[in-house]
Amino acid sequence: MNADAVVRARAGRRRRIGTVRLLALVAATGFACWLPFQLEQGEIGLYDRMGLYALVAIGLTLLMGFAGQVSLGQGGFFLIGAYTSGLLTMGLDADTRLVDPEAGIDPLLAVAIAPFVSAAIAVLIGIPLMRLRGHYLAFATLAFALIAWSLLYAQDRFTGGQYGVTVTKRLTVGGHEIIGATHAAVVWGLVGIALLLSTNLVTSRTGRALQAVAANEPAAAASGINVARHKLQLFVFAAALAGLAGGLFSFYAQFLGPEDFGIIVSLLFVVMVSIGGLGSVYGAVVGAVTIVYVEHKLRELGTHETLLGWDLPSTGPSILSLGVFGLLLILIMLFFPHGLLPSLLGGVAAVRRRLHGRPRGDI
């Protein structure tokens, strides 16, 4: 077989694997969209939140895995998206405070605008920072998230400050209200699309450049890849996903208050990514689902009067979730820096190899 044929055969095999993967993704997304209609009323909200956070985590894992940069402020982009879409539907009027539903724009349009606002802010922050060492972006994004959060209080005539605001309009598409199970289905459909886009991004020309950047930055730069621009693209993509998730969040909760957007939310996204593995988009979804579920369970646990014989104070839920997530982040980064899930899967594969007696180099 000449070299050309080998290349063509390889390309064909890659395409076939691509098709199988695509079909699996479509099937999984279909299942994820069907699932909320089978869930009980109380579980739908939790499931919806998993999807929203998964959108944010997918963007962050690409940034952390391929750009070697960590954002401690994805919650800020989530916040911007949520308040952008929520407030746009109410109409902003500086004199009469807000709440003029007639003046607001259509919720669907508002949700569509949200990711662009977050992305624009990411461009502003990202341009000067992408050439710097990781900790600068970490602190800059954290600062941005804190600024956004403080503005909620400083501009309380628009945002309602600590009391928040109720989003009165409902998201409707062609006369159908997107609420409850339908909303969750839409969110998970978007998760599927985000996964597809991300996989394409990773395997495209841009993606190969990104992998080169991740593997060896000076070498990538030497072979003509504009490292800073590629990192910026990832940062903006991640911000846009967070903005989209925030935009949808407005019509999930129909209420916007500062508690849903605190700094801890930004840090939770980092925990989700570290569970799923840096750079693994499917891992990010697993991380989001795990963290939302664990947080929910911890909240239940924390409201008990006593736990294992200890009296729990009223701050129990906070203590439990801060403690567990802090410890989780430390342990994962210490012992499984490439992510908890990939290490576990790697462990399973190693055991299986040993059982079947196959050599290590085998596919």
Add this chain to the structure above:
Amino acid sequence: MTTFFQLVVVGISTGSVFAIVGMSLVLVYRATGIVNFAQGVFAVLAGLLTYSLGKHMSLPLAAVLATLVTAVVATLVAVVAVGIRGRTTHLASLIITVGIAILAEAVLLAAFGEVPRSYSAVSDRAWDIGGVLVQPQYAVLTVVALAAAVGLTLFLRHTIVGQALVASADSPRAAELIGLNLRSVAVIAFAVAGALTAIGGVLLAPTVPVAYSSGLSITINGFAAAVVGGLASIRLALLGGYALGVVEQLVIGYVDPQYNLIIALVVMLVLIGWRSRGELAV
């Protein structure tokens, strides 16, 4: 004009704390290459410990004990943050310290509750200088920050341990080749920085009550101060701290108290952006 000078005086005193934390961050960064996100936690721990211990003993003794305990905690943080040799990258270390900061909030909340704590200052009198009130606590803070800057600079330049700290960050491999133990170096740097930040926290609490969650804003303000010198200069971190403190107070006095953190953060963002012209990654 009196108002202006009053705000500047208060600004220099709060700025001293930012400077102290900023210099601690610089020390740790120069020795280990790690930006310690949990640095502000040490100030909070020391402040809350002083408050609790102060109920059973004299305040100065409580303050000294609190500082020592915090330095010991800082050595533990060092061991965890440095991580596993050859596996834990600096970015991973940063994320580990983020985890430590989150965990610390839980521990502090469980141990001390959520009420912000304060105790009496070195003196409850104030000097009146041409209408400007200067509390002795402000003077102490400013002097401590200055002394720390001088002390750290001399320590890094003229002592063998200081040189070892700088060397191990400049070239970890070379430092190991000449027999330096990087983990010990990190432990020393974290302990010194932890004790310094603890002193800042002990002196801060009488003027600004500290709560379990204050660590984050202290870390951020300290980082903003340190960024002025690109995380490398003790001197510029000191100046940065003072400047940041004064700017924040002027905003509180003349614009709107709600905007003080926002302005500080915007200043930091601009500074980082400005820094980015000089320093490249990798």
